[in-house]
Amino acid sequence: MNLSPLHLCLLFSSALFCVGLIGALSRGNSILVLLGVELMLNAGNINLIAFWRFGPAPAEGTGVLFVLFAIAIAAAEAAVGLALVIAVHRHQRNIRLQEANHLRG
Amino acid sequence: MSRLPLLSLLVFLPWFGAAALALLPRLSEAAHRRFALAASLSTLAVALALLRGFDPARTAPQFVEKHAWIGALNVNYHLGLDGLSLILVLLTGLVAPAALGASFRSGEFRGFAAFFLTLQGAALGVFLALDFFHWFIFWELSLIPAYFLIKIWGGPGATRAAYQFVIYTIGGSAFLLLGFASLFSAAGTFDFQQLAQLGADGSLARKLGGDGSWWLQAVFLGVLLGLAVKVPLWPFHTWLPPAYAEAPTGASMFLTAVMSKMGVYGFLRILWPIFPRELQAAAPWLMVLALGGVLLGAWGAMRQTDLKRMVAYSSVNHLSYCLLALFAVAHASGKSGAFSEAATAALSGTLLQMFNHGLSAAALFFCVGVLEERSGNRRGVDDFGGVRTVAPLFAALTGVAMFSSLGLPGLNGFVGEFLIFRGVFGLAPWAAAIAALGLLATAIFLLTFWQRVFHGPVVGATPGFKDLTLAEAVPLLPATALMVILGVYPQLLAGLINPLVTAWAGQLTPP
Amino acid sequence: MSLAFLLIAFLTVATAAVAMALRNLVRSALLLGASWAGVAAFYLWAGAEFLAFAQVLVYVGAISMVVLFAVLLTRPSRDEGAVSPASAGRLLPALIAGGSVLGVLVGAIVGSPLRTAAKPPLAFTVRELGLQLMGPHAASLVVVGALLTVALLGAVVIAAPGRPGDREDPR
């Protein structure tokens, strides 16, 4: 098994992704779920950087730009997500995700 | 030469005032009044400044402002002022502040003044614009504030009258717009001067399919209809009596003094120069209609029991004289003989009549407004009696306006009417002879009004009627003074327009 | 392959895993901050210097803060920051799902013949980044700016206490 640096980077990102995924799936606390999602997002960013770094045209910098935008969007996501958490907390006095199902069909 | 864009100032100062009134925070009522009056008086001030720099001997537009605006449509921002525009601007400058002053006591004055100033600016724009594009914008823009003025501040039937007014005139304008759209597609320009040039040498007609083509006729009729409604030409006048009657006094004054002139102005500035041949062909029929306005307007006024409606009908009558003269000139153009002199007289008379009617009709509306205000919104002929006994000053001023309106020599109304009759008699004697009956009918209904309202014993709503204080008479005094001055010395106005009119008549040489 | 990378990768994943498993929310959040700092370190290692600092600024400086605020604001009044651990009922499916995803990913990565560029990456300077942002990607930048603004306003609106008339307390 001959793994290039790119392979390693990708493995690293998939590990991080799965950690985030498992966390998001297993924890009941909304904040932790959100943090898991953030981790997954970061894993995705790692992928982008890895392909930029080891890809054919690093000079163009598209990977960096993309990650930059992703970070901005992640910030927005975090802000809105946490605001939602606070709103949910105000409403039902806890932030257990499984209880926030008032909009079920 | 860099100088102030006086003409733009003329248009935009009232609009600035309107915007300021509408947008700035509410102040005291007195402050609103002072501000609105100042904004309205700006027109007079600028007009006087224009008068200083105006050279009557030059017949081309002066103070021209021309800037490219919409390149794709060959639209220019093009303002200019000649004698015709000047007297109408002067008229606006005189009547508008008076009308505003007459409305000081109306409720919600701030809004009233804002609408009113918008109307004033739009009317001025109509008189100054030399490009159809923004001319039409001004034309339509004058409608909206008028609508609100009538609807919000008007009498009990105001809503209906305002709707009728707006829909009727917008209907007319639609035809006008269609006509000009066709013109533009044919000529590629909206500029009045260029269009007149094309109309004069017949190339416009060729572009629209040659003389007598149905397309040309349709365009001509469209423009004619749009203007005829605005003046109004009989029988397109039925919107006018209710609108003028239901409008608040100030608005009535302005509508009759200035807005009705917009239509006549359109005839003179647009229809006649651009469609000389078509107008000539249609002139006999149009003269019949104008005569209808002269006669039936006057006799219609006789039947009215509502004073405002009566004055409104008298407006129909007076404006029909203007149109009659214009049509007679258009009809006879190209004939030989002493034609040119008669045409000059007719056109001079038209212009003077426009100004004079503006003064006297506005004054009459003001007087009726006073009657209405003092009697708790009664304005029937039979609601009053013997007003002259209790209010001699008011009666005197009303009397001057009334006699001016019926064309008493020595007052301004006579000069215009005499010249119109003189011209029309030279061009179409039968029309002048028939129209003279209108003078009689005017005298009858005005004197009847005078007799029933001002003479006789003090009855009806008259007891307790207070005479005008000097302050209340202020809006009326300048107009009254001008009526006398212009009646005795018409050269003041005639000197401004004579070269222009002479040039117009001179261009009507046989083809 | 540098040792630095392995170290970074290990620390990042480890802190993340521990953070996900901890009962104490505050500690979780702080550890996650460390994990994000690890990601920043990875960027630094990969030569994306600007990105690294941006990552620190945004994640460590801002998102962590917000998370901590949220934790404190939504804390149940009695027990401080500790939440019940993952229940077996959820943990098992989570592990299965996560494991299967990991398996699929690892399988796919390992099985892929990825070629890497031979030449070392060119220095991608901040100036170039700026030119790219303001040039070809200006529209995206504006859109992201708008998104951030809207998100900020939305967050404020959502999180702000309602008017007195609103039903705020279910009790």
Add this chain to the structure above:
Amino acid sequence: MRVPAHLLWLIPALPLLAAGIGAFAPRTARRTTAGSAIAAMAISFLLSCGALVTALRDPAVHAVHNFAWFDLGHGALRLGWLLDPLTALMGVMVTLVGLLIFIFSAGYMAEDANFKQFFCFLSLFGAAMLGLLVANSLLLLFICWELVGLASYLLIGFWFHQPSAAAAAKKAFITTRIGDLGLLVGLLWLYDATGSLLFFDGGEGVLEAGPLAALSAQTTVGGLAVSTAIGLLIFCGAAGKSGQFPLHVWLPDAMEGPTPVSALIHAATMVAAGVFLIARVYPLLAADLTLPSAPLHALSVVATIGAITALLGAVIAVGQNDIKRILAFSTVSQLGYMMLALGVGSWVTAIFHLLTHAFFKALLFLGAGSVIHAAHHEQDIRRLGGLRAPLRVTFATFAVGMMALAGVPFLFSGFWSKEAILHAAHGWSVSQLPFAAGLIAVVLTAFYTTRLVAEVFLGTPRGEGAARAQESPAVMTVPLVLLAVCAALLGFIGTPWWPWLQRTLDPTFATEPGGFGLMAVSIVLVATGLGAGWALYARIPRSSAGEADPVERRAPRLFAALADRLGFDELYAATVGRLNAWTAAFADALDRRVWDGTVRLLAGLGLFTGQVTRETDENLINGGFDAASGGLRSGGRAYSRGQSGDTHSYLRYIAIGFTLIALAVLLGVRR
């Protein structure tokens, strides 16, 4: 003192100034207003005398001063002043009579609340009347003509709170305006035909030979010469102003105004303006005389109308009971005489009669005013009577006026002027009917004047007012005396033996010998009339107000018709008035029904279209959308049951789904 033509404007300007003072003076400034009006009129009188002196130096010359009013075309519209003996004589007469009447008014109107206004209007009238006289332009004359009408209107309606006065004022204005329309059209025609409205303009004026020849050379509808047509149109104006048949109806009603007004405007000056106008434009009317083949001569019409009016006025005057109306109809009659004189071609005698008539009729009216004033505003002769004793001065002067009017021979001016007219009519070549009418009118005039004097001054007082009558103050009686002197003596300036006036006005005037027979006939006729009047009224004076008139007793239906003024008012109301009302109703109905109806119909069409569109929209198109939406809604409801609300499970599904897809792809790639 000389007053050349370019200073003539001063004569009307002074009263105008006085009118301006009166208009702006406070209501209480009675002395100021009256004083300024009288002073202005006095100065104007002096100026007029100066102008007369100037004019008499060379009576044949028309001195003019023309000026531009305003620019018109390449030239200008020009007006001007004219000084010739006609102007000057008329000016002197108007200012003198005016001055005397002004002074009289100061006494007569002393108690009126609107005293100030009265003098303002009087001055306005004076200014307009004098302007009319000095005008060298038909347009300027027309302007003043109308202003005179305005002043007349204002003064007739001076007691405007009385409905009758207000109505009379309106009637006067409108009736004269009917005539004025003719004048206006004639004026326009003249302007159009000659390009000028100036009377004398160095050969270019409309009354000068060149233009006149051109005018009479052209013909218009019916073979009339243009000058004839224009002349007749102008005569319409004169007929209206001078109360000629058929437009005479306003003049008696105009007596609703204060008596000095009646004296000044409706007896002496304004009503004579028509005569003046015809005399002024006489060359125009006479132009067609050179065309023997013309179907109609303008002057013939004038003569006919004049004769009819003279007779008609005299006849109706017999049946009137109001002192002022009797005088009014007598004015109508006398104006008819003047027109008759104009028509038969002797315009100078018309002016002669105009002048004498002005004085004696003013005298009569002022005398009547004095009577009315003394008798506490009692105007009905049946309720007067016996005033000879208390009103000695009034009676004496009134008698002088009466005899002048009746044409009592030799000492009284009316005799000479009337005699000259009859003489001219007798010499008219066209017809002797006007002459006959004139003779009849002479009898009637003598008869009704006798009746008037007898009823008013003789017998016993028959009414409250007459019983308490007292002589008027000196401010009123002095003008009476002055006027009486004039009325008596003025005739001597135009006797057949010394026709100074005629020669002055018309240097070509020639006295025809052999008029003495005619004079004798006339004297006999006057005597007949006087005798009949004496017999019927003075011999047995009326004893009570309710007693029937002697004429009424003998011919009740005739008297009723006369008292009813031969039904002209009723006739006009039934024809012209009704036509007017019908036209107004027609115009109004046309607007309300036809035009407004058309507009409404169009609006209705629009509304109908809108309604149809709306129905289509609501039922057809919206229905389809509703059905489709319903389907979507139920589908969505069914789908939403799958939403458990458990976020974790969603996430799980995503993970599992991803795994499956990735596996499928990977396996696909491998294979």
Add this chain to the structure above:
Amino acid sequence: MSAHPANALPLLERLPVALRDACTSWLPESWRWLANSLLSIVAIFVVFATLFALLTLAERKILGRVQNRPGPNRAPLPFLGIRTYGLAQPLADGIKMLTKEDIVPRGADRVLHFLAPVALLAFSILTFAVIPYGRALLPVELDAAVLYFFAAGAATELAIFMAGWASRNKYSLLAAMRALAQLISYELPLLLSIVPVVLVAGSLSTSEIVEQQGTWLFGVFPQWHVFTPWGFAGFLIFFVAALAESNRSPFDLPEAESELIAGHLTEYSGFKYALFFMAEYFGMCALSGMGVTLFLGGWQAPIPALAFIPSYGWFAAKLLALLFVFMWIRATFPRLRIDQLTRLAWKFLVPLALVNLFTAAFWVLSSGWAGPLAFARWLVAGTLVLGPFLVLGRRLSAGLGPRTYRYA
């Protein structure tokens, strides 16, 4: 290290570098960079630690001077017994701190309680890496140096939170939250105030920014950023925000005794407390250094004639001057209320900084204007700066009325 080749500079200028190179010249080539870095770190730490010690004394002396009292003047030099105006006071303080008992509250999170001061100090020191102390003295040349500086600065917030939370003390926690709110609030104007500089300089590199300020108008007037309308406004905003960021008076609410005891420091004592204290001064020094770099021309001499003095001398002078202003303000201004504090940031500084950004953009766009237009450029820019200041300032002072206490 620096763009200039080392030997092109005068000796005095490159003395520190030369000294360092001399120390490490014996090492093999491959290790030398590590040794050089370590030496730099040690040097910086030593210099700033000394400065810290002296600053504590200086602050107390200056406060005393302002408040018309002598300040510390009794501590003698060890073993000598000489009172040199209290020069030994820092030494005494240090010894006291080191020897005090380290108390950790029961129930506190021991790990975090320990980590907090350490992390704080570590992050503070990190910020020193990118400040150019002299022409040849820049520890780390980074392309995104300014961003690095603020990234590192942002991380200190985390440490403060750790301290507050780990203490298991209500007041500590509340104070930490307040501190965080304040830090986040003022980070925005702080960042926005330096964006114009970046915009004008077109670079995030500190050395380049300093280089660009190294010209003189008419040969005498230094073209530092602070001497432009936008730069002046930006510097003032930066300075105010820096006061708040470093918890200095009048923004020292989080740790003021009268507010929440001593804030997040309540449960700290002894050496940990000293570390906090030190980190705070380090932060102040770092921000001042950055302010000098960005606005005051860094190590550039004010007039060319004085350029012979070594550049680090100039830097030190400017830094000390700025630090003095910090203290002067502490002595002068009263403390703000929490609502005034946040209002000042959000309603005044942030809008002003945004407007200032436009001013700077205008400045860049109008850089070609010359002659009378240059005057117009100043006029417009000045108006753009002053107008909003006056408008917003009026509104702000209108908002400074008595506060209504909703629950009081």
